[in-house]
Every structure is written in structure tokens, then in C-alpha cells.
Amino acid sequence: MSLTTGFTTLLRRSVNTANLRKKCTHSVAIIGAPFSKGQKWRGVEHGPAAIRNAGLVERLSSIGCNVYDVGDLHFAQVPNDKLFNNTVKYPRTVGLACQVLADEVNRVIEAGHTCVTLGGDHSLALGTISGHAQQLSDLCVIWVDAHADINTPLTTSSGNLHGQPVSFLLKELQDKVPPIPGFSWIKPSLSTLDIVYIGLRDLDPAEQFILKKYNITYYSMRQIDRIGIQKVMERTFEQLLGRRQRAIHLSFDIDAFDPSLAPATGTPVIGGLTYREGIYITEEIHNTGMLSALDLVEVNPALGVSSDDVKATSSLAVDVIASCLGQTRECAQRGIVELPTPATAFVRENEEQLRI
Ligand SMILES: [Mn+2]
Numbered sequence: 494m495s496l497t498t499g500f501t502t503l504l505r506r507s508v509n510t511a512n513l514r515k516k517c518t519h520s521v522a523i524i525g526a527p528f529s530k531g532q533k534w535r536g537v538e539h540g541p542a543a544i545r546n547a548g549l550v551e552r553l554s555s556i557g558c559n560v561y562d563v564g565d566l567h568f569a570q571v572p573n574d575k576l577f578n579n580t581v582k583y584p585r586t587v588g589l590a591c592q593v594l595a596d597e598v599n600r601v602i603e604a605g606h607t608c609v610t611l612g613g614d615h616s617l618a619l620g621t622i623s624g625h626a627q628q629l630s631d632l633c634v635i636w637v638d639a640h641a642d643i644n645t646p647l648t649t650s651s652g653n654l655h656g657q658p659v660s661f662l663l664k665e666l667q668d669k670v671p672p673i674p675g676f677s678w679i680k681p682s683l684s685t686l687d688i689v690y691i692g693l694r695d696l697d698p699a700e701q702f703i704l705k706k707y708n709i710t711y712y713s714m715r716q717i718d719r720i721g722i723q724k725v726m727e728r729t730f731e732q733l734l735g736r737r738q739r740a741i742h743l744s745f746d747i748d749a750f751d752p753s754l755a756p757a758t759g760t761p762v763i764g765g766l767t768y769r770e771g772i773y774i775t776e777e778i779h780n781t782g783m784l785s786a787l788d789l790v791e792v793n794p795a796l797g798v799s800s801d802d803v804k805a806t807s808s809l810a811v812d813v814i815a816s817c818l819g820q821t822r823e824c825a826q827r828g829i830v831e832l833p834t835p836a837t838a839f840v841r842e843n844e845e846q847l848r849i
Contacts, residue, residue, distance in 0.1 A: 520605065521609055522560075526617050531654040532655040537612065540793060543757075544792060549811050552820070566597060569589065580646070582653060593620070594620030595623040598623075615658060615788075616658055618790070619662065623679055633689075634662075635743050635778065637745045641696055645660040646671055646673050647669070660703075688710075692714060722770045741783045744790070749765055749766050757803045757806035758792060768812075772822070775813055779817055779821075784817055
């Protein structure tokens with residue numbers, strides 16, 4: 494272990510201790526963001542309902558969270574929303590939805606909740622991260638995804654904005670991002686050192702160029718195979734939290750998982766995270782005590798082949814969120830303070846029956 498790693502571990506331990514009490518009274522706000530215009534498939538707007546139906550609120554309550562479900566936001570479709578540059582689809586509609594969402598996230602964070610946003614497609618992260626940064630400008634981002642979602646409006650081949658949100662957020666990229674209708678309200682809030690990708694395995698050529706040229710840290714599936722998820726998380730925290738403790742924004746695309754685990758999603762890519770790798774990531778993020786907002790996006794109940802596919806994908810989403818918020822595979826020791834003994838367990842009536 495290097496000196497820096499040792500120091501980081503020490504720092505993280507002290508934060509954990511400081512947050513132990515906070516965990517018991519953890520307040521979590523859930524925002525439903527039923528939005529689909531950042532990509533081509535219908536159905537992803539039903540993601541929030543699918544995740545709620547898989548028992549999200551009950552699960553979070555059962556692990557000790559105080560849950561405030563603010564319900565689903567309403568997103569208007571802007572009329573005559575023409576292509577930008579003959580390529581980028583629904584710019585005004587996506588821009589407006591993200592603005593509405595940013596305001597809500599801002600409000601929820603200001604009120605002191607941990608903010609959970611249920612997507613919806615990944616273009617929404619532009620709104621959640623912007624809104625989060627309006628309250629906590631020093632935040633960092635962990636982006637768990639099969640894709641980097643970092644095309645610019647000038648490099649995208651599909652024109653879908655769910656493949657572009659990161660390019661709008663990075664300060665260093667702004668001379669490459671044209672002003673597009675619907676997005677004038679956005680202030681880029683991140684530097685390239687403030688974001689780490691995990692799970693990548695399907696990158697466009699321009700995205701590869703951007704990651705390399707701007708020296709953005711990413712742990713691809715190959716890298717996870719090479720060094721293991723434990724090292725990946727250690728290095729991630731060393732980069733993002735090693736110098737100072739600050740809020741984490743986790744943007745989790747369900748397609749980071751292998752499609753065998755999360756089949757109901759729009760852009761599945763074979764060779765993704767195992768269940769254990771995904772849950773390890775979220776457990777470690779919880780253990781930092783610094784998670785302030787998380788997005789769970791791209792669950793599309795219309796795309797499962799069977800209802801089992803949809804159930805598997807939605808309950809995986811619930812597991813990810815719960816594990817971000819304290820559900821653990823370790824002994825949690827909740828509720829029970831003492832084991833029952835025969836003396837305390839039997840009521841008098843039973844005792845009498847035993848005598849007979
Ligand atoms: Mn994504």
C-alpha cells in the first residue's frame with residue numbers, strides 16, 4: 494500500500510465514523526423522471542414506475558431510510574423541436590426537461606436529502622448533475638455505464654442526446670460544444686479530473702479521442718478484468734476524494750451490467766458487470782459516507798422479452814439503489830438488541846401447558 498493510499502484509507506475511516514449516526518436517520522428523496530426523448534426507444538419513460546413497483550420505497554424504509562417520494566415530474570414536449578445541425582434530436586425538449594429536473598434536484602439537496610433520481614434516459618444526468626452542482630459546486634462524479642456518453646453535438650452519429658450529456662458538463666470541452674437551443678441555461682460544472690468512469694466497453698471513435706486527449710480516468714471492463722473491482726474502487730476514491738472530502742454524484746446506467754442481468758434496457762452490450770461487481774461498487778460508495786445524489790437510468794420495461802426480464806432488471810435497479818444507501822452483505826445487526834431466552838419468550842399460559 495502506498496503512503497497516499499494509506500492516508501486515503503485513514504481519511505475514509507474517519508468519515509465513516511462521523512457518518513455512522515447520520516446513517517440511522519438518513520433522509521432520501523426520490524424523484525421520478527419519466528423522460529425518453531434523449532434516445533430512440535419508447536418505454537424508458539416507464540422506468541420510474543417499474544422501479545417503484547419492484548419495491549423501492551419499502552426496501553429503503555426497511556434499511557432505515559426516511560423516504561420522501563416527490564413523485565414523477567412532468568416534462569412537456571416542445572412543439573416544432575427541429576433537429577440541431579441536421580443531427581441532434583429533440584434539443585429543446587431535452588434541454589427543458591433537464592432544466593426542470595435540475596431545479597427539483599437543487600431543491601431536494603438544499604432541503605438536506607440524499608437525492609435519488611429514477612430515469613428515464615441518461616440525458617437526464619445533465620439536469621441532475623447541474624442541479625446538484627448548484628448546491629454543491631465542488632462535487633465529483635462516478636459514471637457507471639457501458640458507454641461514455643461524451644459525444645459532442647458535433648461528433649454524435651445517432652443524434653441522441655443520451656449519448657452526449659458529459660460533453661456539456663465538462664469545462665475543458667466547452668470550446669468544442671456549440672450553443673444549441675434549449676441548453677443556454679447550462680453552466681459546465683465539472684473538470685476532467687472530477688469524473689471517473691466504470692464499466693465502459695462500447696466507445697465511439699470520437700469518445701475514445703476525447704477520453705485520451707483530456708486524460709479522463711476510465712475503468713473499462715478490460716481494466717476491471719485486469720486489476721479487479723476492489724482496486725478500481727480504491728483508485729477511484731484516491732483520485733476523487735484523496736485530497737479532500739466532497740460530495741459524490743453517482744450516475745448509474747443499468748446497461749453497465751451484463752445484459753443477462755439487465756436485459757430490459759435500450760443499448761445492451763455483452764460482457765458487462767457481474768452482480769457482485771455492481772453491488773461492490775455501490776457498497777464502497779456508500780461506505781465513503783459522501784454519496785449525495787444518484788441517478789438510476791435506462792430501465793426500459795417495454796424492451797424485456799418477457800415479464801421476467803423486466804422484473805429482473807427492475808429489482809436489480811432496487812438492489813443498486815438500496816446498496817448505495819446502506820443495504821449490506823455484511824452483518825448489519827439491525828433491530829435486535831438481545832436474543833430471546835426461554836425465560837422471556839414463553840408467556841405464562843405456555844408455561845402452564847408445559848407443566849401439564
Ligand atoms: Mn448511459
